[in-house]
Amino acid sequence: MNELSGWGRFPKIKTKELIPQLESELLEILRHSESYIPRGNGTSYGDSAINKNLTVTMTRMNRFLQWNQESGELVAESGVLIADIIDTFLPRGWFPYVTPGTKFVTLGGAIACDVHGKNHHKDGSFGNFVNWIEIFNNKNEVVRCSPDENSELYHWTIGGMGLTGVIIRCSIQLKKVESGWIKQQTVVNNNLNETLQSFYEHKESTYSVAWIDCLAKGQSFGRSILMLGEHAQKSEIDAKPANYPKRKNKKITFPFDAPSFLLNNFTVSAFNKLYFNLNKNKQSSYVDWDTYFYPLDSIGDWNRMYGKNGFFQLQCVLPREFSEQGYTKILSTIQNKSSGTFLAVLKDFGAGNGHLSFPKEGLTLALDFKASQKNIEVGKELTHIVNNLGGSFYLAKDAIMNSAQFNNDFNKEEFLKYRNSAIKSEQSIRIEL
C-alpha cells in the first residue's frame, strides 16, 4: 500500500499503485481489475486520480512514437510529459498549443482534464489540438476515437476525467514558433472594474492572465496586474543569447513543510502589496518560455508552502454577464472569512470543447486555500455563490465538492453509454460522476 495525494497534498489516501511499462502489462492489469483509476503525474490538485483499490500510474508509458517535423504532428504514449515535449521539440521550432501552469503534466492527464492555458480565449483548450486518442474502453478493447471516428467517445473523453477509459496513446498538433521567448506586456488595473475591462480591451492578445490581489480593500478592491504575452519572432530576439533557451534549473526547493502559522491574512497581504508594487512599473520585456509559462515550476515542491496538511484550490468560471457581481461577492467573502489565500489568478475563457470540459465562455478565477476546516467552510460558501450564478468548477482542482454542488448540466444518460464502470476515482465517487 502506498499513500497518494494530488498536488495539493489533500486529501491523502492509501491505495495500491501499479506503474506498468508495456502496453501488454497495462492491459493485463486493467482486464483483471474491478475498480481502478488511471493517473498521470499526479498534478491535479485533489483526489481525481486516486482510487483506494487500485491506482494505475501511466508515467512509465512515456515514449514518443511518431514525429512529423513538417506538420508538427506528434504521436506519443499518454505518460509523456509536456516538459519532455518542450525539451525535445522547441529546439526544432515547435511548442504545445495549449499548456497549463506546470509543464509536469502527462498527455493523458491533459486530455482527461481538458487543461487550458493563458490563451483559452484565442485557441481554446488542450482538446482542440488532439487529433485522435486510443483508449481502453468500457468493452475492454483498445479503440481509436477522433472527431471523425467514434466521435462521441472522443468528445466524452476530452475533459472526461479518465472515466471513459484509460488513454494509452494519442496524436496531438504542436504550434510552429520562431523562438522560445515571449514578449510580455504588463498592465496595471487599480480596481475590479478596470480588471474586467482590461481583459476585454486586450482580447486580441494571444496570452493573458491576471494576478489579482484578493485582500486589497476600498478603492483598490479587485486590483490586478494583467500579463499579456506573444511568441517573439526571430527578428525580435537577435540580442538574446539563445533562440530556443533550455529549461531553467530549479532555483530552490521547498525543503520542509512550512509551519502552519506562516500564511495568514497579514503575511499574505504584505506579500501581495510587495508583488503589486514590484510589478506595476514593468511594462514590456522578453522572458523565456519557462519563466513565462511555468513560474512556479522553478520552486521545487512549492506545495509544501501550505504546511503538512496541504491545501486545496477552487477554480470556477462564471457566465460573462455575472463577472462583476460574482467576483465582487467572492472577493468580499474571502476578505471576511478566509485565512491565507495566497494565489489568485484570473483568466478569460472562450467557448468550451468536450462534453465534460470545464472551460465555458466567461472569466475564470483560481484560488488557493490552506486545507483547514475553516477554509473548507469558506470553500463551500463560495461554491454556493458560483452555483447560484450558473457557474461551475474545475474538477482537476476540486477536493471538496459533493454531488449536489457539482454542476452537472450534461446528458448523464449519454455519458453512461461511454463511461467505463470499472473506473472510479475518489472524486467521481464523491460527486457521483
Place this chain on the structure above:
Amino acid sequence: MSKNKTILIIGAKSDIAVAVAHKFASEGYNLQLAARNSSELDAVVSDLKIRYEINVSAYELDILKYETFSDFIDSLECLPDIALSAVGILGNQIDDEKSFPNSALVMRTNYEGPSLLLGEIANRFETRGSGSIIGISSVAGVRGRASNYIYGSAKSGFTSYLSGLRNRINKSGVNVLTVSPGFVYTSMTKNLDLPNLLTAQPSEVANKIFYSKKKNSVMTPFPWNIIMLIIRLIPEQLFIRIKL
C-alpha cells in the same frame, strides 16, 4: 551520423538499460539494442530516434543460446565502440534453492550468458585494437548471503570473469568496466521495500556509467562502497551467525 560512436546494449528491456540508452543517446551515440522478444522494444526504439535524432537498431537475442552469439555479432550493422550487458534476473531465493531448473536459470542468465557474449565481443575488440566492455554486475556478488546467494554467486562469477578479462586484455587497448549497483528502483526490485538513501534511480546509475567508461570498476550509489567493504571484512566465523 556515421562519425558517431555506437554502443551495443544487451538486455535492453531492463530499466537500467533503457536509462543507459537515453544517457548515451543524449550524448550523440548511436544505439544497438538487443533483447529477447525485441518487438517489445518498438516504442523505446521510436522514442529514442525521435528524441535524440540518432540511429537505433533492435536485435533479437536469447542470452541462454550461446550457439547463436557469433552470428548475432556478425549481424550487427557495425562492431560497436562499446558493448554493455544489463542482462539479469533476480529469481526467488527461497523457491530456487529447492529447484535445479530455477537455480540453473538464474546462474546461466546472470553469469554464463553475459560472460560468454561479452567475452566473444572482447575478442573482436582485441583484434580491432579498441573498444569498451561494460558489465552490469551487482553488489550482491561481493559475498554470498543467505537471502540471495544463487543470484549473488552468479553475479560474483560474472564479476570475476570481467576481472580476468580485464587483466588479460587491457594491454590491447580494450577497457573492461564492472558496474556493481546497490539497490535501484526498477521492475526487478518493485516488490522489495527499499531504503530510500541507499537506492538509486536508473538514470543515476546510467550517468555514473557514462562518466566511468574509462574506469575498471564502480559501485553505485556511493554508500555501497562502504557497506560492501564492511561486509567483505566480517570474519567468516562471525558472518555465519548474521542473518543477511
